[in-house]
Amino acid sequence: MPRFVKPILWVALTVNLWVLLIHLVVNRDAGGQSLFSPVAILTAALLVLAPALVFLPIGSFLRAPFYDIEAVLGWATLGFVVVFFRPDSPLSHEQFLALHLPLTVALASVTTLIAYAFIRRIRGTADRAGNVLQARRVGYLAALALVTLALLSALELLTPFNGTLVVAVAVLAESLAVANRRAPRRAV
Secondary structure (H helix, E strand, C coil), rough: CCHHHHHHHHHHHHHHHHHHHHHHCCCHHHHHCCCCCHHHHHHHHHHHHHHHHHHHHHHHHCCCCCHHHHHHHHHHHHHHHHHCCCCCCCCCEEEEEHHHHHHHHHHHHHHHHHHHHHHHHHHCCHHHHHHHHHHHHHHHHHHHHHHHHHHHHCCCCCCHHHHHHHHHHHHHHHHHHHHHHCCCCCCC
């Protein structure tokens, strides 16, 4: 089999699984059925398998410890919460955490990739492990900032000052982490 056929088949399978998942959620109303119905069980399995087909090759490429598992579980949990979760109005503390924690992890998996691309472009490929660690840190800070901004907006508390303050805190946290890493250690 030629080398280019395997990635094409992988992409085709991934796209078909995502299309099937969207079909089950939108057209078959998988979230409105019993959790033990065949449609809900297939949807739950696809909520794990579809992100796995996306993030396993990425994790293999990055060689980042637990990135693929973290991303798959984050997206699967977020999907499960969005599809099968029937929240109260207003959200209880438990429901709030059940939504925002997987949202943060799922966003961090994407923002880590974006940060890795920028860091690799700026620093080059000399220190791949350092690039991945810094990208993870930046990715989580960006995800926390985005979720905080979305939360403030949902609560109608987002102002230009609050938004700037959230971004400034994230930038300051990254600056302190970089400065602490580069500071020479003194023997005590």
